[in-house]
Amino acid sequence: MIKNLLTLFLLLIFGAGFCQDHLQLAPPLLTYPSAFFTGSTQVQLRFRQPGAEIRYTLDGKEPTRHDLLYSDPITIITNCTLKARSFAKAFDASETVTASFFKDGKKIRGIEFSKPNPAYTNSGKDVLHDNLGGMPDFHNQNWLGFNVDTVDVWVHLQKKETIQSVLLNFLVDQQSWIFLPEKILLYGYDDLRRTYLKMGEETYESDQFAPRACSAQTIKLAKQFATSLIHLRLCTMKKMPDWHVSKGEHAHLFMDELKVY
């Protein structure tokens, strides 16, 4: 018995000395033309590593070894969240890589918005409804960047429609001072009263570090409402939180697409 225990002890000691670290795989590389689409879009996953495979889900659940095995580009036809991980026998499974995809909603005639920071602007007047973007990289030309206290957005629909929610796609890249807004206020224009009525409000906390990612936020209307003009007021974070290395500085707000459902 003692001999066996001693052998086990020695095995552990020498094992620790000679064996490898437990290495983890990196997540698969996810590429797509845009996160926004009419009709359908395609997503490609790449991971060239001998013996490895990619498993994915489209229902927002964390992928396991038993989920869908990736072989060819995935066709997306409806709003969904794709999650993917790499697996291989000799390594720990990767972290999950996530991307959400959004189909066109109500037809938009045009969107007006406050003047972005000149360094992060885009001359395209349809930039917020051009179905381009959804890449978590602030250098990407689709992003509009703002560092003023409030950002106003007016959405003109092609016709009067009953709306339920508005979706805005933001970037979160806190190391680069890019945070979600503190608050979004949503107003619908009432033709009869000739005034805007407050229809929704969302607030956001940034009390801990979040990894860089696109962050689509839905502002639900308190009740269904028919209108052709929506006003959104976005309140940018004025002071970055205490945990941030540049706490107290004014945060930036980056957005690249808006959908009305």
Place this chain on the structure above:
Amino acid sequence: MKRKEFIRQSALTAAGLLCLPSALKASWSPKEDTILGHAQKRYRLDTKWNQASFAQHPVKDCHEMVQDKQGHILLLTNEIKNNVLVYQQDGKLVKAWGNQYPGAHGLTLFNENGPDTLFICDNSLHQVFKTTIDGKPLLTLNYPKETGKYSKAEEFVPTETAIAPNGDIYVADGYGKDFIIQYDYKGNYIRHFGGRGEGDQYLLNAHGICVDTRNPLAPCLIVTSRQHNAFKRYTMEGVYVETIPLPGAWVCRPVIRGDYLYAAVLQTNARQGEQSGFVIILDKSFKVVSSLGGSTPTYHNDQLEEMYQTVKAFQYPHDVCVDNDENLYVAQWNSGQVYPYKLMPV
């Protein structure tokens, strides 16, 4: 500090601080040994090669490594308690020296027909120093006003040197104006080339340089153009020859041993600031044949597919040293003050 400046200087640092050094995460694994790399260039990783104690011989960024004629492995770090750590090949620390290089970045060894000499680039001091193998100063190169391109020392942020067989010194101003400045062995200015601009002959983040003598009839310079994700070849007189694209890869300095070229990839375009580095090996025809921790090198009609990390073996590898026995040593920047790793061929 303005946001842009902050991002340039600190974004990656913050990412690095958020994770523990790999060495601390190491644990006993019942799994079979993990082999990194492809084809004939495959290696077994040893993350615990270093036997120096952090309390006595700390490191900050581990920037570059070379092997001297005695077989010792020299590591350059920007930790001014000991800028140079001298190791045996088995990881035992032999000695440490240097406390005058706060921005120690580039380390090149040149044998002058007998004695080994070192060339150290300091980002913070805006100078290049030539020393004996144990750190006695021999020559200092200040900012190259002879070029007519610089008005003050701060504009010159040298990252690397390469020494030609005749002793000519080539300095890469990789964090400054991206010029390559050529001097004779005494430090007299000869010419400059590269710099930034539109066109294949220009450089962007000329982070590394080496002399390639694999074809003795046509020695050439290989220069890193990191933001172009490429190496660029020039004649020894600075005439542009060709670009070697390395899609997706923030490649560091080229290191040649035998027929092969080795290079650390700090991170990838796809995953900037996410510890996405690996190490690549190119053959004599500049084809990537192996990637340690990276995707299997794949060519379509001679075009290399975008490279990316597949195994989290490294965080931000910054240099590769190849010793006499073909072992590799990988030094890492901003990776939780981790000491170099060793990789043994299998």
